[in-house]
Amino acid sequence: MMHSTPIPPDALEGAHAEEASSDEEVLEPRRVGQGGRPRERTCAACGQKAHGKELLRVVMGPWNGTFAEVAVDFANGAIGRGAHIHPTVQCLKKAVASGFSKSFKSKIVANAEELAREIVLGSERAIIGLVTSAVARRRVAVGADASKESMKEGAPLLLVASDAGSIASEFHAYADEGRISVFGDKQVLGKLCGKSEVAVLAITDENIASAIVAATTMAGPFRGTSGSEACMSPEVR
Numbered sequence: 001m002m003h004s005t006p007i008p009p010d011a012l013e014g015a016h017a018e019e020a021s022s023d024e025e026v027l028e029p030r031r032v033g034q035g036g037r038p039r040e041r042t043c044a045a046c047g048q049k050a051h052g053k054e055l056l057r058v059v060m061g062p063w064n065g066t067f068a069e070v071a072v073d074f075a076n077g078a079i080g081r082g083a084h085i086h087p088t089v090q091c092l093k094k095a096v097a098s099g100f101s102k103s104f105k106s107k108i109v110a111n112a113e114e115l116a117r118e119i120v121l122g123s124e125r126a127i128i129g130l131v132t133s134a135v136a137r138r139r140v141a142v143g144a145d146a147s148k149e150s151m152k153e154g155a156p157l158l159l160v161a162s163d164a165g166s167i168a169s170e171f172h173a174y175a176d177e178g179r180i181s182v183f184g185d186k187q188v189l190g191k192l193c194g195k196s197e198v199a200v201l202a203i204t205d206e207n208i209a210s211a212i213v214a215a216t217t218m219a220g221p222f223r224g225t226s227g228s229e230a231c232m233s234p235e236v237r
């Protein structure tokens with residue numbers, strides 16, 4: 001399976017999704033249920049339960065006297081009253097139509113397309129942070145030769161620039177194993193690695209790789225609905 005992550009023009013602008021309202025904030029840290037298993041949450045749209053990790057968190061903004069808005073909490077750590085939904089277009093639309101208002105017991109005004117866009121941006125910020133962390137910890141193999149060696153040795157994930165060209169085909173066998181994710185372009189990957197251009201890089205850290213795949217998967221259903229264009233992130237240029 002091939003993960004694809006184009007970067008929209010304003011991928012790194014602002015971080016309003018992480019900010020919570022200043023009034024009546026309720027600290028709701030990531031909790032672990034009994035036995036160390038992730039806490040189960042109920043989808044505000046379809047009502048089905050799932051582990052918190054599998055759901056997107058949305059926080060309620062300030063009450064303006066008539067209604068409140070919501071923001072996507074992609075990092076799952078923002079303070080504020082939270083609700084959870086499945087990362088699907090169907091559940092997002094249903095939550096916007098009625099689920100959020102029921103869940104927050106308040107009139108919620110939200111736009112599914114805007115929230116979808118926030119989800120895609122949140123995913124890209126998360127991936128940029130994860131790659132930066134992998135580079136800083138030297139848990140990457142940069143470039144075609146080093147990546148080939150690293151993937152042969154079992155590196156969990158290869159990041160491929162959307163404009164990598166024919167180099168990408170040399171790694172095609174790994175796509176079926178879910179070990180390839182397309183992210184950014186050569187300049188974006190290069191910037192993250194402190195180089196001018198990088199077409200491919202292998203992530204050698206299991207935790208970072210699985211977090212990148214999780215962030216990619218979470219935003220997957222919303223790509224193409226948000227009108228994002230590839231690869232113009234100002235902060236990584």
Ligand SMILES: [Zn+2]
Pocket residue numbers: 043044045046047048085086091
């Ligand atoms: Zn649902």
